[in-house]
Amino acid sequence: MAVNTASDAPITEWQGSIEDIKNLVTERALTGETMLLNMGPHHPSTHGVLRLLLELDGEEIVTCLPDIGYLHTGIEKTIESKTYEKGVTCTDRMDYLSPMSNNAVFCMAIEKLVDLDVPERAQVIRVICLELSRIASHLVWLGTHAIDLGAMSVFLYCFREREKILDMFEMLSGQRMMGSYLRPGGVWRDLTSDFMPALESFLDDFPRRVDDYEKLLTSNPLWLDRTQGIGVIEPDVALAWGISGASLRGSGVNWDIRKAMPYSGYEQYDFDVPLGEHGDVYDRYICRIKEMRESHKILRQAVKRLPSASGGFRSDNRKFVPPPRAELGQSMEAVIHHFKLWTEGFSVPDQEVYVAIESPRGEIGCYLHGTGGTRPRRVHFKTPSFMHIQAIPEMSRNHMIADLVAIVGSIDIVLGDCDR
Amino acid sequence: MVNIDPAKNPVEVLNSAIPGVVQDVVEFAGETTIVVDPQQIIPVMRVLRDTPGLIFNFMSDVSAVDYWEPGGVYDRPGRFAVCYHIYSMLYNVRLRVKVYLDEDEPEVETVSTVWPAANWLEREAMDLMGITFLNHPDPRRLLMPDDWHGHPHRRDTPLGYETVQFSFNAEEIMKHKPFAKE
Numbered sequence: 001m002a003v004n005t006a007s008d009a010p011i012t013e014w015q016g017s018i019e020d021i022k023n024l025v026t027e028r029a030l031t032g033e034t035m036l037l038n039m040g041p042h043h044p045s046t047h048g049v050l051r052l053l054l055e056l057d058g059e060e061i062v063t064c065l066p067d068i069g070y071l072h073t074g075i076e077k078t079i080e081s082k083t084y085e086k087g088v089t090c091t092d093r094m095d096y097l098s099p100m101s102n103n104a105v106f107c108m109a110i111e112k113l114v115d116l117d118v119p120e121r122a123q124v125i126r127v128i129c130l131e132l133s134r135i136a137s138h139l140v141w142l143g144t145h146a147i148d149l150g151a152m153s154v155f156l157y158c159f160r161e162r163e164k165i166l167d168m169f170e171m172l173s174g175q176r177m178m179g180s181y182l183r184p185g186g187v188w189r190d191l192t193s194d195f196m197p198a199l200e201s202f203l204d205d206f207p208r209r210v211d212d213y214e215k216l217l218t219s220n221p222l223w224l225d226r227t228q229g230i231g232v233i234e235p236d237v238a239l240a241w242g243i244s245g246a247s248l249r250g251s252g253v254n255w256d257i258r259k260a261m262p263y264s265g266y267e268q269y270d271f272d273v274p275l276g277e278h279g280d281v282y283d284r285y286i287c288r289i290k291e292m293r294e295s296h297k298i299l300r301q302a303v304k305r306l307p308s309a310s311g312g313f314r315s316d317n318r319k320f321v322p323p324p325r326a327e328l329g330q331s332m333e334a335v336i337h338h339f340k341l342w343t344e345g346f347s348v349p350d351q352e353v354y355v356a357i358e359s360p361r362g363e364i365g366c367y368l369h370g371t372g373g374t375r376p377r378r379v380h381f382k383t384p385s386f387m388h389i390q391a392i393p394e395m396s397r398n399h400m401i402a403d404l405v406a407i408v409g410s411i412d413i414v415l416g417d418c419d420r
Numbered sequence: 421m422v423n424i425d426p427a428k429n430p431v432e433v434l435n436s437a438i439p440g441v442v443q444d445v446v447e448f449a450g451e452t453t454i455v456v457d458p459q460q461i462i463p464v465m466r467v468l469r470d471t472p473g474l475i476f477n478f479m480s481d482v483s484a485v486d487y488w489e490p491g492g493v494y495d496r497p498g499r500f501a502v503c504y505h506i507y508s509m510l511y512n513v514r515l516r517v518k519v520y521l522d523e524d525e526p527e528v529e530t531v532s533t534v535w536p537a538a539n540w541l542e543r544e545a546m547d548l549m550g551i552t553f554l555n556h557p558d559p560r561r562l563l564m565p566d567d568w569h570g571h572p573h574r575r576d577t578p579l580g581y582e583t584v585q586f587s588f589n590a591e592e593i594m595k596h597k598p599f600a601k602e
Contacts, residue, residue: 024558069563077572081579112449239509242479242537253509260512351448354505354516356480367483367503377575382481382505382541390540419563 025055025063034062041070045148045405048415050389052404059400064393068386071419079379083345084110087376089180094381095417096177097140098133100169101359103182105381108263109355109368110184113348116320119311122186123265128199128302129172129181130264130357131295135206136165137360137412138288138295142213145285145409149226154216161209164202171195185321186314199303206296214289227282231395231407234279241391244384245362246287247411251279257358268305269298281410288412320346345374352378361385361412385417427511428473430454437467443497451516453503458519458528465504465534468517474508476515479535481505482542484549488575499523500551504531504538527552548573 021029021036028034040051049070055063075094079087091106092099104126111118118126143158166176171192173179181188217223233243235251248255256273258266274290276283315321322341323334348370356365362384369378388411395411396404431454434442441464444455456464468476485501487494498520507514519528530553532539542553543562550571553559561568570577585593 069561069565072563074572077577077579080575115449239477240536242535242541255509260509261514352453352485352503352516353449353451354481354503354514356514363480365481365505367481367505369485377487378483378485380481380483382483386540386544387537390537 021053021065024065028057028062029055033057039401039404041067045144045408046415047144047408047413048418050408050413050415050418052392054401054404056401059402061396061399061401061404064396064404066389066392068389068415068419071415073416073420075420076379076381080376083374084348084376085184085341085345087379088183089178091381092178092180093416094420095359095361095364095383095385095414097414098137098360099178099180100129100133100182101357101364102381103180104130104264105355105357105359105364105366106368106379107182107184108357109353109366110348112353112355113351113368113370114184114320114346116185116317117315118186118264119309119313119315120265121306121309121311122313122315124302124306124309125187125191125313126182126264127266127269128299128306129169129187131298131302132165132168132199134295134360135292136162138292139165141288141360141409141412142285145406145412146217148405148409149223151217151223154213157209157212161202161206164198168195168198168202171198183314183321185317186312188314190313196303199299203296203299203303207293210289210292210296218286218289224282226403226406227285227410228280229278230281230399230403231410232278232280233391233395237394238279238391241394242387243362243391243411244387245358245360245412246274246291247284247362247384247388249273250276250284250287250410252277257356257363261356263355263357269301271295271298281406284410284412347372347374348376350377356382359384361414361417362388364417381420383417383420385413385415388413389418424510425472427513428471430468430474430476430515433471433474434464434467437471438463451514453516453518455518455520458521461517461519461531462529462534464517465506465531468506468515469534473511475510476506476508476513478507478509479504479531479537479541480507480514482531482538482545484545484551484573486549486573486575492576494523496520498526500526500549502528502545502551506535521551525552526550527554529554530556532557547571550574 035056037054037056039054040046041049051067053065075090079090088103091102094102139158139162143155146154169179170176171194173181233251235253238248238251252275271294274287276287318337322338327334350370350372352369354367356363365382367380371377395407431445441457441460446453468474483503487496487499500521502519504517530542545551546553547561547563583593
């Protein structure tokens with residue numbers, strides 16, 4: 001078959017149908033008065049594969065149409081073909097910046113369905129993992145948000161600190177990025193001997209590092225110009241559009257699931273929920289910076305709590321949790337449970353639950369429906385990035401295209417979190 | 421000092437506001453599921469959102485379930501269900517409202533007029549489960565390409581499988597690969 005080269009290809013008119021977007025953009029776009037421009041799917045400041053179809057009047061945004069689905073991984077469908085425990089390893093591929101949060105919400109949904117207990121020590125270890133995840137995720141957000149607005153050095157500093165957290169995750173789970181460490185009934189294994197010294201050293205060091213980031217940005221006139229009064233989202237609009245997490249708290253709405261519906265023993269920790277006043281990009285920035293300090297406070301308390309916490313790192317319920325390796329040599333019961341759990345898995349009632357936790361990005365919810373057998377009927381994750389991308393048109397209207405970069409950065413989206 | 425109405429029981433409120441709308445109430449693991457008539461979903465949601473003592477002001481999630489089992493059987497009032505997970509920030513209460521939908525014409529009115537947040541959640545359910553949300557403001561596919569046939573989250577859609585290609589069977593497998601045909 002002959003291939004047309006650029007030189008001999010006839011120059012033709014655009015063949016697409018303008019009818020497809022007729023009701024979604026203004027009439028001015030159809031007459032050519034405003035310009036239609038694609039930002040993405042692969043644009044550095046869309047933080048993943050996100051296409052934003054923009055209708056521009058000069059540099060001013062008239063309409064913004066987010067288009068997702070480029071990363072659709074089919075994780076929910078995949079989990080439906082796996083046993084519950086094996087499904088856990090799929091969940092951390094969704095929000096790849098905070099895999100532990102996804103692990104946690106899926107494990108908690110399973111625990112709620114089968115009424116499985118989690119020992120106190122496992123709860124404390126979970127809190128440590130979740131808060132380290134929050135810091136690691138916020139560091140990527142801060143670094144990339146700053147680089148979007150032209151500040152290079154913050155990015156390098158943030159990744160330097162994040163590296164230490166990834167090292168700790170590697171000690172726990174053997175994986176730097178996709179550590180499937182949390183399991184139904186607790187965690188995979190106990191903390192390794194080198195974990196606590198690494199955590200202590202990180203905790204000693206971290207507050208000074210946050211001071212450094214703040215020195216670079218918080219009262220930097222360029223940063224203030226680019227962020228204050230930009231992408232304002234009123235509290236009632238934020239609630240109507242389902243925005244959650246720090247993006248909602250930047251608008252002054254005091255809702256943190258760790259406080260409202262505590263899980264993993266969060267009610268025993270002393271921490272504050274930072275709130276913004278204006279709901280602009282700057283307030284969302286300040287909220288997350290303060291959140292990192294609060295996470296540090298929680299981690300300090302968790303480290304103190306750990307030695308006195310009772311129970312092991314995982315539940316003793318043999319119907320759901322495999323026995324320790326050492327027992328297999330002595331106990332026939334242990335062999336039977338081990339065999340049943342790894343070949344067939346455990347059965348879950350034909351009921352449904354919805355569990356939500358506070359991930360670094362906001363409310364991540366897991367709707368889990370059992371069949372009475374060993375595989376789920378339906379798993380659906382409500383993820384914060386999905387809701388936040390939906391609200392980008394609300395936030396970006398009448399802003400400049402350069403402000404859109406600041407807005408997208410400020411709501412902290414991860415596209416893996418959006419297209420499951 | 422703001423006077424806040426005491427929290428009310430959503431089932432009682434619904435029963436007195438729209439008699440006969442509640443078809444079933446299921447309590448499991450501390451969660452309440454209210455099964456309602458799909459024809460009445462908009463008035464139900466408005467009552468839940470606006471009644472003092474309920475104020476479910478936050479739409480957490482819209483999930484669709486397919487109860488199909490191999491052999492085409494299902495033991496529910498309808499093959500599909502849509503679960504609305506709503507949350508009252510004032511009273512710190514979560515609630516699941518559920519509607520069962522017919523196998524042949526799974527359709528229900530959109531609630532994106534009550535909570536705009538439902539817009540994309542419904543588009544996702546429409547795309548992946550094939551449920552029609554009537555009067556939806558933007559009924560395009562969300563995750564799958566526009567020309568995609570079928571709804572991948574239905575239980576009768578099988579997961580794809582690709583034969584593993586080794587050096588000894590490479591040529592044989594290349595013959596059957598689903599490359600685009602000219």
